[in-house]
Amino acid sequence: xxxxxxxxxxxxxxxxxxxxxxxxxxxxxxxxxxxxxxxxxxxxxxxxxxxxxxxxxxxxxxxxxxxxxxxxxxxxxxxxxxxxxxxxxxxxxxxxxxxxxxxxxxxxxxxxxxxxxxxxxxxxxxxxxxxxxxxxxxxxxxxxxxxxxxxxxxxxxxxxxxxxxxxxxxxxxxxxxxxxxxxxxxxxxxxxxxxxxxxx
Amino acid sequence: xxxxxxxxxxxxxxxxxxxxxxxxxxxxxxxxxxxxxxxxxxxxxxxxxxxxxxxxxxxxxxxxxxxxxxxxxxxxxxxxxxxxxxxxxxxxxxxxxxxxxxxxxxxxxxxxxxxxxxxxxxxxxxxxxxxxxxxxxxxxxxxxxxxxxxxxxxxxxxxxxxxxxxxxxxxxxxxxxxxxxxxxxxxxxxxxxxxxxxxxxxxxxxxxxxxxxxxxx
Numbered sequence: 001x002x003x004x005x006x007x008x009x010x011x012x013x014x015x016x017x018x019x020x021x022x023x024x025x026x027x028x029x030x031x032x033x034x035x036x037x038x039x040x041x042x043x044x045x046x047x048x049x050x051x052x053x054x055x056x057x058x059x060x061x062x063x064x065x066x067x068x069x070x071x072x073x074x075x076x077x078x079x080x081x082x083x084x085x086x087x088x089x090x091x092x093x094x095x096x097x098x099x100x101x102x103x104x105x106x107x108x109x110x111x112x113x114x115x116x117x118x119x120x121x122x123x124x125x126x127x128x129x130x131x132x133x134x135x136x137x138x139x140x141x142x143x144x145x146x147x148x149x150x151x152x153x154x155x156x157x158x159x160x161x162x163x164x165x166x167x168x169x170x171x172x173x174x175x176x177x178x179x180x181x182x183x184x185x186x187x188x189x190x191x192x193x194x195x196x197x198x199x200x
Numbered sequence: 201x202x203x204x205x206x207x208x209x210x211x212x213x214x215x216x217x218x219x220x221x222x223x224x225x226x227x228x229x230x231x232x233x234x235x236x237x238x239x240x241x242x243x244x245x246x247x248x249x250x251x252x253x254x255x256x257x258x259x260x261x262x263x264x265x266x267x268x269x270x271x272x273x274x275x276x277x278x279x280x281x282x283x284x285x286x287x288x289x290x291x292x293x294x295x296x297x298x299x300x301x302x303x304x305x306x307x308x309x310x311x312x313x314x315x316x317x318x319x320x321x322x323x324x325x326x327x328x329x330x331x332x333x334x335x336x337x338x339x340x341x342x343x344x345x346x347x348x349x350x351x352x353x354x355x356x357x358x359x360x361x362x363x364x365x366x367x368x369x370x371x372x373x374x375x376x377x378x379x380x381x382x383x384x385x386x387x388x389x390x391x392x393x394x395x396x397x398x399x400x401x402x403x404x405x406x407x408x409x410x411x412x413x414x415x416x417x
Contacts, residue, residue: 003370005357016313027357028370063245064378067237074230081227099305100314100353129317151304151349151384152268153391162394168394169317170224177392178231185385188348192355192377195310 004029014102014198017126019109019119022102023197024190030057045069057187057193068185075178083168083175085140086115091179092186093122094130101187103196122150137166145180206360208239212271212390213397215245221397235389242379243279251373253283256379258293258338259345263383266349272387292333296342300324304350310369322349341376342406 005027014022030053031040043048043062049055049069058065076092079085089112096105109126113119124132128148132137140162147154163173209215209232215222225232243256255282264272280290306321324346331339338362347359363373 003364005361005364007357014311016311027360028373033327058374058378060239060374061247062379063241063247064238064375064382066383067234067241071231071234071238074228074234078228098307100307100309102311103316125215148392149305151266153388153393155395157395157398170220171227173396174224174228177389177396178228181353181385181388181392184388185381188236188352188381188384189377192348192359193374 001025006117008195008197012198012200014106014196015105017097017105017109019111019113019123021199022106023199024054024103024194025197026053026057026194028057028193030054031059032056037080042066043069045073054190054194058189070102070185072182075175079106079125081167081171082116083172083179086112086118087138088175088179089115090122090138090141091145091176092127093181094142095149095180096187097125098130098146098149099182099184099187101191103190104183104187106196136162140166140168141176143177145183148177148180149184175198206237206285208275209386209389211391212269212275213394214271221393223286224396225393235386238382240385242375242382246406250369251375251379254280254285255338255341256290256375257283258285258289259341259379260383261293261347262297262300262342263289263345263380264387266300266346267383267387267391269387269390272390272401288333292330293342296326296334297325299330300342300346305352307351307354309353323347323351323354338365340368344376344378348377349384369403383406402416 006029007027011025016034033050033056036050036056036059040059040062041050043065044050045054045066055065064081069118076088077083089108091111092108093105096108105126109122113122116122121134121138125134125142130142132141144159144163145157147156160173163176168176210222213221215225236280256277260276261273261280277290306319308318308320309315311346326339327344328336334342344359344363347355360373363376368376
């Protein structure tokens with residue numbers, strides 16, 4: 001495998017934030033499916049993730065990929081108690097919108113729309129940004145996620161009070177924090193190791 | 201064994217075993233354990249060929265300082281010292297963070313429809329004194345970390361080429377990217393949970409109110 005950067009001069013790039021399905025192409029060389037070792041498969045956690053260039057590229061360092069994948073799945077899929085899935089996806093979308101990750105925002109806005117059945121509100125978040133008025137409960141979540149996306153963080157007691165006033169308990173507020181914080185991880189990998197491709 | 205390490209988030213936050221915050225974190229044991237497993241995979245690994253221990257801690261100290269998190273900075277500075285780095289390197293990383301101090305996220309969008317939201321800002325590069333103190337590889341790593349922390353929307357193939365040219369391997373770049381991205385998560389968990397923990401309970405708020413009435417009446 002070579003150490004070189006790949007560019008895509010003719011790539012069909014997305015114009016703006018969208019709920020459409022996007023592709024993603026890597027700027028660094030990912031191992032091929034045939035080259036993956038058993039240790040790298042363990043890092044992928046789900047063997048089906050081997051079909052993704054993104055996850056195969058991350059499999060170059062399998063231990064951190066494995067721990068990251070397990071963190072991701074618990075934060076978003078473990079909904080036996082705590083914040084509903086739709087609002088975890090909303091926090092992920094708001095974070096991606098604030099940081100400027102068009103790819104992450106596309107995936108998680110679709111999830112937010114699907115689980116909430118509020119497609120138009122989600123679209124307004126993509127079109128107008130995290131200050132879009134989406135009603136008190138969603139406003140509290142997107143404001144907290146946007147404040148936490150800043151470096152240094154702008155999250156303050158007022159944001160947490162607004163979440164509490166919207167009816168969230170401590171575990172649900174912690175779920176907002178985790179969902180938003182996790183996308184500061186995801187956005188930086190997706191934005192810096194490759195780029196999105198629009199469907200032609 | 202990972203159990204010989206205490207939990208890094210708890211360490212930095214000063215979480216007291218059995219406290220409400222400890223109990224809250226333990227309601228999500230898989231998240232808590234894998235946040236720690238992520239820290240261990242990046243900072244307590246035997247796989248150091250592509251990114252050395254001192255390089256990892258130096259980048260972590262830099263990123264913690266850029267987030268203005270002094271407890272985390274102390275935690276990673278201690279790791280940097282334990283990895284064998286001398287005080288001159290620690291001082292250089294602190295100088296680098298000071299010279300790169302700004303507020304994010306900002307940057308110019310590549311998407312045509314988002315040009316109106318572009319917010320140009322500092323594209324930090326180390327000065328000559330810093331380059332001499334940090335060396336070529338670490339200078340490139342800190343410049344890339346600054347890009348990822350503050351203006352990830354400006355990431356580019358050219359930024360990755362700069363790392364390759366400075367001697368980073370492809371696998372080393374993946375590890376470095378994970379490291380900065382993980383810290384962007386871990387530091388926000390620490391900030392968010394710290395704030396949540398500082399929220400007064402209703403009972404505490406009433407007590408404060410009663411005390412204030414006594415003071416001002």
